[in-house]
Amino acid sequence: MHESILVMGLTNESEVVDALLEERFEIYIAGHEEEAAMYARSYPVDLLLVGLTDPPMPLNRLIRSVQREQKGRRFPVVVLMHSDLDLPAAKLFRAGANDVLKNPVETDELLARIRNLLSLFGLIEEQDGxxxxxxxxxxxxxxxxxxxxxxxxxxxxxxxxxxxxxxxxxxxxxxxxxxxxxxxxxxxxxxxxxxxxxxxxxxxxxxxxxxxxxxxxxxxxxxxxxxxx
Incomplete structure (x- = not known):
């Protein structure tokens, strides 16, 4: 069994997605909010990874949509904000993000942050012992x-x-x-x-x-x- 990550705002060809796949995460890629909700309705979500570009999507609405379909199951939210996007990180945290990073991002750092959040939420396999x-x-x-x-x-x-x-x-x-x-x-x-x-x-x-x-x-x-x- 592997942790599942719902990705929105990043493409299949993204280096981030490639790195997650190499780490054997299960990846579901959504193109829009309705598709994200559909995936969340069908599969458990261990982490929501959102790529923000200009103009930014309404993050709080997206998170609520996924949470609603997960029927109370808790999961962390990581936001990758494009380096050219002038948006206060505090606003994203208030919208429900648990971590905010500038994109492009060092994949090693991103993976470490993802693992840390999964561990804090009790969703990671390293806790098996x-x-x-x-x-x-x-x-x-x-x-x-x-x-x-x-x-x-x-x-x-x-x-x-x-x-x-x-x-x-x-x-x-x-x-x-x-x-x-x-x-x-x-x-x-x-x-x-x-x-x-x-x-x-x-x-x-x-x-x-x-x-x-x-x-x-x-x-x-x-x-x-x-x-x-």
Whole structure:
């Protein structure tokens, strides 16, 4: 699995896009706001990368459009502002940007900033070795062990992957589409109830016998793991 970046305002031939592809990011390139929203409706967005030229696009409207389609999933926004564009960076930050750089930009610096933001937002794979704790549930990715209240829980490989994904997004609603994308690497347009089946398995192993339930259904959207209702 690789982090996905939605790009707008840059072309396929851009050196920036080439550098991102070499780093094995998944790239979706949108030509306009409606297309960006369409991609966001269909795929999880880990980072929005916007190239601004003259005249600049309404950045706040673009960000809202993508956020709306991501159904509450948080992601950072990086803006590459053309060097000839006279626009205060503060205005872009107020519009929702998390980082602003002049373009052309050194690709090494851009990649470092992107990785840093993904890490801060908890969206990067380098965090795979860190222990994840939600209430009395503890997941150790290094040993692939799970305990609750100090008692070991035996999970299948895919049950473990699903629980780890939910726990890493604790207190965030995880849509069925995103779960299929990141846990099963399926095209979510497939007709399948595999997520619901595995959630039932997890509830039996993780929540049964505990007064405090961790796994909750968000009707019509997906699931969330949190410390009680």
């Amino acid at each position: 860190q222990t994840v704790t939600v209430a009395d549930l503890v997941i150790d990715p290094k040993s692939r062990t799970v305990t609750r209240g100090g008692v070991a829980i035996e999970l299948t490989a895919k049950e473990y992957d699903l629980l780890l994904y939910l726990a890493r997004h604790a207190n965030e609603v995880c849509s069925r589409e995103n779960i299929l994308k990141y846990v099963w690497e399926f095209d979510f347009h497939m007709v399948t109830n595999v997520v619901d089946v595995y959630i039932r398995h997890l509830r039996k192993k993780v929540d049964r016998g505990f007064k405090q339930k961790l796994i909750h259904t968000v009707r019509g959207v997906g699931y969330i793991i949190k410390e009680g209702r």
